[in-house]
Amino acid sequence: MLLLQRFLASAKTRDAPDRGNISLWVAIISAPENVDRREAIRRTWLRSVGNRGDITARFVVCTERKGVPIVDVWHGDVLELPCEEGYARGRLTKKVRATMEHFLTHTDSHTDAFMKADDDSYVLLRSILQQVRANRAEHYYMGNKLAPNAEPIRDPAHRWYEPRQNWPGRYPECMAGMGYVLDRELLRKIIDEDWTKMPYKLLYNEDRATCIWVKYQVDQGRKIEYVEIPSQHDGPDHVEHFDTSFPLFIYHRLDPTKVDCLYQEMVSNADGSVTNWRDGPPTERMRRCK
Numbered sequence: 109m110l111l112l113q114r115f116l117a118s119a120k121t122r123d124a125p126d127r128g129n130i131s132l133w134v135a136i137i138s139a140p141e142n143v144d145r146r147e148a149i150r151r152t153w154l155r156s157v158g159n160r161g162d163i164t165a166r167f168v169v170c171t172e173r174k175g176v177p178i179v180d181v182w183h184g185d186v187l188e189l190p191c192e193e194g195y196a197r198g199r200l201t202k203k204v205r206a207t208m209e210h211f212l213t214h215t216d217s218h219t220d221a222f223m224k225a226d227d228d229s230y231v232l233l234r235s236i237l238q239q240v241r242a243n244r245a246e247h248y249y250m251g252n253k254l255a256p257n258a259e260p261i262r263d264p265a266h267r268w269y270e271p272r273q274n275w276p277g278r279y280p281e282c283m284a285g286m287g288y289v290l291d292r293e294l295l296r297k298i299i300d301e302d303w304t305k306m307p308y309k310l311l312y313n314e315d316r317a318t319c320i321w322v323k324y325q326v327d328q329g330r331k332i333e334y335v336e337i338p339s340q341h342d343g344p345d346h347v348e349h350f351d352t353s354f355p356l357f358i359y360h361r362l363d364p365t366k367v368d369c370l371y372q373e374m375v376s377n378a379d380g381s382v383t384n385w386r387d388g389p390p391t392e393r394m395r396r397c398k
Contacts, residue, residue, distance in 0.1 A: 251283025
């Protein structure tokens with residue numbers, strides 16, 4: 109019955125790629141103890157969104173967390189899901205999968221865009237929503253593109269270890285886990301229609317798992333547009349990887365101090381969109397953040 113309800117809800121929008129009025133739902137994946145990161149996000153890039161009804165953000169934590177309390181639950185923006193906290197051995201993949209399931213079950217069909225973000229990222233949500241609304245593809249998969257045909261790491265001691273039984277070959281084109289966006293109907297096909305059919309699902313690396321799920325849909329003949337979101341992947345000290353076509357939409361590997369600094373460096377319009385920087389690209393300024 110639940111799957112039928114989700115199918116009927118999605119049918120309203122499957123033949124209508126005009127997304128001019130859709131909403132964005134953002135899952136910020138967070139560890140229970142990362143209270144300082146959540147507070148930094150609340151007072152910066154979530155504050156920039158304000159109370160507009162077309163963007164909803166939730167910090168996602170697992171119920172299985174070895175007794176670690178959620179001391180900031182009173183904000184009302186922490187979502188606790190039935191999963192086990194952790195990164196290794198596919199725990200993060202299962203957490204993100206549970207988040208996608210929650211999105212499909214607990215939001216209506218008007219909320220077309222699902223975004224996953226890390227709690228050490230800075231995301232310009234209004235810019236992301238504008239890019240989604242302008243997209244006219246049947247399905248979309250947006251984010252910071254990783255190099256295709258990458259060889260998985262087979263060293264069991266490495267953080268990004270991937271056993272061959274999980275994924276035997278090279279990775280297809282993927283979006284980095286710091287922030288990616290998929291449309292609702294694409295997620296429904298992955299989670300509801302084809303989950304049991306896919307030969308490879310629960311990879312240890314969450315962002316690689318997601319792109320494997322999307323690639324399966326491509327192989328089934330789905331028309332999916334891979335869209336690059338202007339992003340900074342390696343943190344402000346890695347100048348060689350810093351895209352100079354600022355302002356960017358996603359910044360990554362920022363501690364709370366740098367999140368605050370980046371917020372102060374931005375000059376925003378009344379609608380929250382960023383138009384310029386006070387003193388050029390933020391790289392040099394953020395380096396001096398204390």
